[in-house]
Amino acid sequence: MSKVLIVAEHLNGKLNSSTARCVTCAQAFNADSIDVLVLADTPAAIAAEAAAIAGVSKVLTISHSANAHAIAAVYAPQVVAAAQGYSHVLAPSTTFGKDLAPRIAALLGVAQVSDIAEVVNAHCFKRPIYAGNAIITVEAPADAVLVATVRTASFAAAAAGGSAAIEALNVSAELPAHTRFVELQQGKSDRPDLQSASRVVSGGRGVGSAENFAVIYQLADKLGAAVGASRAAVDAGYVPSDLQVGQTGKIIAPELYMAIGISGAIQHLTGIKDAGTIVAINKDGEAPIFEIADIGLVGDLFTLVPQLEAALG
């Protein structure tokens, strides 16, 4: 009997698609019920979005001014209070879930499974370790609550079409004041979101400068793609940190991934291993990226990328 509670991720009043991916993961448990918990200052609109995900049994809301921002130390005791009677508590393996889930697990006194990539059964999972160089099968005790994060790139988002009931919860939990939100600097962009985009164009150190990144942005815009980057490109200041793809950045699974001026270090590749088609453009024919690319093109990106953009009309 699995009763699953998923902690919803949301920002600026909108539900993140990572929540619907957690629903798909939970469905693989043959769960008896899948509930979604929305902590927010004004949860109504977010809860309505969650209620529309097919497969969701019930949406629970905890409305509190302290929940205006996702502060793990504030959310965790409320989730623990709400989690009574559940067999599983899931959160997406995004920075939101990674920050929050271990705090919940520790308060419950249980271990946490990070980055579920495949469900064997409700207490047995596969997950990557060593930057994806090994996949382990992990068994968790069946007699304790299971807290886990879900590797969102491994699960498609559950479809819309649900109409779950929404219920307001009153939990008594002591909320700490020791942690205060100051600000969120968000890159303003009309481009698709990197974590859910079906096409991604990424640039690496080979792009050479922030100015040169214009060629990447232009190709991305032609394709309606999101923009990503390697760690080296972020470290060098070509692009902001939220574009980093890889072991310690974002793990993504677009239908089309274009790696441009990226060598293909294992830490980068682990972030794209579930991509549909990987295209690599690199001037070094020996670059490791070509070992995993579905389509490779050797040459100078400053010649090839504008050509490609033009050819796409």
Next chain:
Amino acid sequence: MKILVGYKRVVDYNVRIQVKPDGSGVVTEGVKLSANPFDDIALEEALRLREKGVATDVVVATIGPADCQAHLRNGLAMGANRAIHVVTTQAVQPLTAARTLLKLIEKEQPDIVILGKQAIDDDCNQTGQMLAALWNRPQATFASKVDINGRNARVTREVDAGLETIEVDLPAVITTDLRLNEPRFIKLPDIMKAKSKPLETIPLESLAVESGDHLKTTHYAAPAKRSKGVMVKDVAELVSLLKTKGLV
């Protein structure tokens, strides 16, 4: 002000990890071991806070087998004042690590605890958050900038949406992201100096830590290989291939 730094030893990030054919583990015999890169960043940040006069005492701690001493000496050579070695033959899971570090906190009473956001062996990304929960103190995870102002810290965090800044009261747990700083290299004279710095050894059993090793790894497998693709000679060929696949 005292800073406690978690300093784990892991397989070096340059090593090509091989899964044993019988699925019982990964090959660790004879491979290069190094400090977890995020922990080097944690130690570097602590040292910089000491150099700025914010902190006076930097203590590095590791939980690991007897031969971790050399690893801790590296931490001392980098500049830590003291080291604590919690000795155990078994690798511990994050909840046990957090419970163990809590014991060290009770003993050392640090104002700041800095850990790496994840260890690059198990890639769990849990220990700092668990420790903060057990300690009932703030957590500032994935830090790319830390400013200490008296009894609070302003920390910029690398989150999926961009850069988030939070303010936390001290004491607190901070976990490091890659861009917080660039760790210094160890110089030869410092290795000599480190030999005489205090290194305390504590058997894990003596700390009476309740084990949190609840998870059992039953199998290790190599990742599925992507099949080798094709090389195209020019952009026209690339575009026509993408068109065939229905991708553009």
